[in-house]
Each structure stands twice: as structure tokens, then as C-alpha cells.
Amino acid sequence: MIQTRQQQKLKTRRAIIDAAFGLLDEQHSFSSMSLREVARAAGIAPTSFYRHFKDIDELGLTLVDEAGLTLRQLMRQARVRIASGGGVISTSIDTFMEFISANSNIFRLLLREHTGTSNAFRAAVFREIQHFTEELTDYTVATTGLSKKLANLQAEAMVKLVFSTGAEALDLDPIQREQLAMRLKIQLRFITNGSLEFAKSNESI
Amino acid sequence: MIQTRQQQKLKTRRAIIDAAFGLLDEQHSFSSMSLREVARAAGIAPTSFYRHFKDIDELGLTLVDEAGLTLRQLMRQARVRIASGGGVISTSIDTFMEFISANSNIFRLLLREHTGTSNAFRAAVFREIQHFTEELTDYTVATTGLSKKLANLQAEAMVKLVFSTGAEALDLDPIQREQLAMRLKIQLRFITNGSLEFAKSNESI
DNA sequence: TAAATTAGCGTACAGTTGTAAGCTCAAAAG
DNA sequence: CTTTTGAGCTTACAACTGTACGCTAATTTA
Numbered sequence: 009m010i011q012t013r014q015q016q017k018l019k020t021r022r023a024i025i026d027a028a029f030g031l032l033d034e035q036h037s038f039s040s041m042s043l044r045e046v047a048r049a050a051g052i053a054p055t056s057f058y059r060h061f062k063d064i065d066e067l068g069l070t071l072v073d074e075a076g077l078t079l080r081q082l083m084r085q086a087r088v089r090i091a092s093g094g095g096v097i098s099t100s101i102d103t104f105m106e107f108i109s110a111n112s113n114i115f116r117l118l119l120r121e122h123t124g125t126s127n128a129f130r131a132a133v134f135r136e137i138q139h140f141t142e143e144l145t146d147y148t149v150a151t152t153g154l155s156k157k158l159a160n161l162q163a164e165a166m167v168k169l170v171f172s173t174g175a176e177a178l179d180l181d182p183i184q185r186e187q188l189a190m191r192l193k194i195q196l197r198f199i200t201n202g203s204l205e206f207a208k209s210n211e212s213i
Numbered sequence: 214m215i216q217t218r219q220q221q222k223l224k225t226r227r228a229i230i231d232a233a234f235g236l237l238d239e240q241h242s243f244s245s246m247s248l249r250e251v252a253r254a255a256g257i258a259p260t261s262f263y264r265h266f267k268d269i270d271e272l273g274l275t276l277v278d279e280a281g282l283t284l285r286q287l288m289r290q291a292r293v294r295i296a297s298g299g300g301v302i303s304t305s306i307d308t309f310m311e312f313i314s315a316n317s318n319i320f321r322l323l324l325r326e327h328t329g330t331s332n333a334f335r336a337a338v339f340r341e342i343q344h345f346t347e348e349l350t351d352y353t354v355a356t357t358g359l360s361k362k363l364a365n366l367q368a369e370a371m372v373k374l375v376f377s378t379g380a381e382a383l384d385l386d387p388i389q390r391e392q393l394a395m396r397l398k399i400q401l402r403f404i405t406n407g408s409l410e411f412a413k414s415n416e417s418i
Numbered sequence: 419t420a421a422a423t424t425a426g427c428g429t430a431c432a433g434t435t436g437t438a439a440g441c442t443c444a445a446a447a448g
Numbered sequence: 449c450t451t452t453t454g455a456g457c458t459t460a461c462a463a464c465t466g467t468a469c470g471c472t473a474a475t476t477t478a
Contacts, residue, residue, distance in 0.1 A: 017455070
């Protein structure tokens with residue numbers, strides 16, 4: 009077995025990250041998570057933590073990065089499903105809702121650090137969500153005649169509404185979640201129709 | 214001086230509440246606030262805290278209540294300003310932005326407990342925000358021909374968008390904030406126009 | 419005036435935290 | 449084979465936490 013040393017280190021690092029994600033639930037946020045607690049869950053001594061991360065914040069940023077990655081995979085997945093038929097909004101929201109059901113903890117992390125106490129974290133999460141808005145803007149420009157500026161306004165509003173609704177959905181059971189998703193789809197249609205309307209009467213923007 | 218005893222107690226209670234609000238800033242959330250810290254800021258012994266609140270969570274719910282009260286005053290204020298001329302959306306958003314500038318800490322509390330770790334807090338904040346949506350729904354039914362159901366969908370989307378944008382505004386300087394407010398006003402117009410459009414083509418809802 | 423109530427305090431304790439220091443021992447490098 | 453490296457450990461400490469207990473002193477009640 010070659011490079012067993014590095015492999016083991018990576019494995020422990022993974023254990024730490026997974027332990028941290030595992031500790032995230034509705035009662036427990038990352039900011040209220042202690043280094044010792046994470047170490048305990050990862051099965052290592054508290055001081056061993058420092059062999060992998062400078063401090064707990066460095067771990068936090070890593071978690072946000074991983075969450076962002078998962079989100080981007082989500083986007084790709086949604087795009088595939090759209091390509092194979094079904095309404096754009098409907099398919100996207102269904103994909104999104106499946107995501108927050110399957111990855112509640114990851115979504116919770118993003119939500120909480122989104123309005124959290126660390127500037128670095130807020131900025132990191134903001135950037136991840138911005139990716140969402142940018143991709144949706146490009147998509148809208150490509151599929152409709154909307155100007156980039158207007159498409160960006162529309163995309164931003166949509167993403168904010170979706171994330172806000174996602175936050176609410178976390179506390180609901182599947183049935184209520186489904187109803188919420190239906191409401192959301194209509195609300196998104198408000199935005200798409202409204203911006204088209206707006207474009208017609210304000211051709212210059 | 215009659216009833217000096219009760220008055221003194223109320224005064225200390227106020228000192229605790231104010232101290233807690235004062236400790237809320239971008240670096241410090243209520244959930245990361247310790248009883249001792251609050252007591253220190255209020256100028257009392259840690260154990261004296263219990264003469265006023267059962268535990269720190271009871272204080273937290275009190276803070277959310279007070280924040281809700283301030284929010285409702287905001288709504289009243291916005292209504293007065295609308296009545297004395299100016300666009301509805303524009304006036305409301307200006308009022309809202311002034312509010313979060315003048316009461317950043319209160320708004321931060323609502324944002325953080327909105328996605329926080331305590332079920333009770335989340336529910337409390339959710340209720341406060343719901344007031345907003347309900348009042349806006351009633352207003353919309355009264356001023357437009359929209360059905361209650363549709364007006365509610367519209368109001369909900371608007372409130373979510375406004376709060377989400379407010380969260381973003383907290384980190385920005387006044388100039389960027391103003392730009393964000395302008396974007397928000399257009400996005401809200403998307404929603405109002407879009408829902409009217411939707412109503413026309415779906416008269417049954 | 420005497421007795422009862424109570425807001426606030428000081429002390430105390432057990433539990434938790436982050437992290438410094440130094441050891442072990444297996445893998446990697448020479 | 450010998451030396452170096454480094455992941456993980458144990459121990460240790462000072463700082464902080466929530467809160468139990470009992471006292472004080474002043475207000476309120478009787």
C-alpha cells in the first residue's frame with residue numbers, strides 16, 4: 009500500500025467534515041458547534057483537530073464550499089431534467105425540493121450562515137447563492153428576449169423567493185411541502201410574467 | 214413615591230432587555246449570547262437574572278415580541294405615509310429601509326431567529342412576519358380586485374422578497390443600499406403586474 | 419411597630435470550552 | 449537499517465458557562 013499516510017490523513021479529514029455535517033440539525037447550528045464536539049463525533053482527540061484545520065472557522069468555510077458544490081450539482085441535475093421535458097419552473101422547483109429533503113443539513117448550513125455572525129461565512133454563502141442567480145440570468149437571456157439587466161433582476165428575485173420558501177419548507181411535513189411548492193411555482197410565474205410585461209412597457213431597460 | 218418596588222423591578226427588566234438588544238450586532242447573535250454576558254451588560258449579578266426571566270430563552274421570546282411590536286409600528290408608519298401621497302411600493306420600501314438602518318439589531322434578531330436553532334423562536338418570528346403578509350393581503354384585496362387567495366400568494370412573495378433583500382442590505386453601505394432598494398422596487402412591480410396578469414388568464418382562482 | 423416578602427448579591431461547584439506542551443509510534447525518507 | 453516526520457494521543461490549565469444556596473437590606477403588608 010503506497011501513500012497510506014496521506015490517505016489516512018484524508019480519511020480523518022473526511023471524518024471531521026462528515027461529523028460536522030452530521031451534527032447539523034434543526035436544533036444545532038454550526039456556529040453553536042464546538043471544536044471538541046466535532047472531534048468527539050469524528051472519533052479523534054480534540055487537539056488532533058488542529059492537524060487538519062487551523063481553527064473551527066476554517067472547517068466552516070470548507071463546509072460551505074462543499075455545500076456550494078452540492079448546490080451546483082443540483083443545478084446540473086435540474087438542467088438535465090428540463091432538457092428531457094417538463095416545464096422549466098415546475099421541474100426546477102421539484103428538483104430543489106427533493107434536494108432540501110435529501111440534504112436538509114446542507115441547506116440548513118447555507119441558510120444559517122447566510123445570516124450568521126461571521127462576515128467571512130456570510131460572504132462565502134452569498135457567493136455560492138450568487139452562482140445560482142448568474143446561471144439563471146444567463147439561461148433567461150438565452151431562452152427569452154430579455155435584456156441582461158432585466159433578466160438579472162428577475163433571476164435575483166426568483167432565487168431569493170426560492171431560498172426563502174426552502175427555509176420555510178424545512179419545518180414542514182411532505183404534504184405541506186408539496187402545497188408550498190405549488191404556491192411557489194405560481195409565485196415564480198408572477199415574476200416571469202411580470203418582468204416580461206415590464207420589458208414591453210420599458211423597452212429601454 | 215408609591216410602588217417604588219415594582220417600578221425598580223421593571224426598570225431592571227428593561228435594563229436586561231436593552232442590554233440584550235445592545236449586544237446584538239453583526240458579530241454576535243442571540244443564540245451565542247450567554248446569560249452572564251447579558252447580566253454583565255445590564256449591570257446585575259448573573260443570579261439576579263432569574264428574578265426576571267426563567268431562563269435565557271424566555272428573554273429571547275420577549276425580544277422577538279418587542280421586535281414584532283416595532284415591526285407593526287413600522288407598518289402603521291408606512292400606511293400613514295402612503296395615505297399622504299407617493300407610490301405604495303416606493304413608500305413602503307423606503308420606510309422599510311429606514312427601519313432596518315435605524316434598527317439593525319432588531320432586524321438582525323428576526324433574521325437570525327427566523328432560521329435559528331430553537332423551534333419556539335422560529336415559530337415566534339414566523340408568526341410576526343405572517344402578520345405582515347396578512348395585512349398586505351387585506352390591503353391588496355381592498356385596493357385591487359384580486360381574490361383573497363391570489364392576493365395572499367402575491368403578498369407572501371413580496372414579503373419574502375423584501376425580507377430577503379433586507380438581510381442583504383444589512384451588510385451594505387447607504388449608497389449600495391439605495392441601489393438595492395431601487396432594484397427591489399422593480400422586482401416587486403414584477404410580482405404585482407405578474408399576479409394581475411395571472412388573474413386575468415385564470416379568472417377562477 | 420413587627421413580620422413577611424423579595425430584588426439583588428456573593429460564593430461555590432461542576433461542567434464545558436479552546437489550546438499549549440510534550441509523548442508515542444508507525445510511515446516515509448535517507 | 450537508521451533517521452526524520454507527523455498524525456494522533458494524554459495531560460494540563462485558565463477561562464468561561466449555568467445555576468444552586470443562602471444572605472442582606474429595603475420595601476410592602478399586617
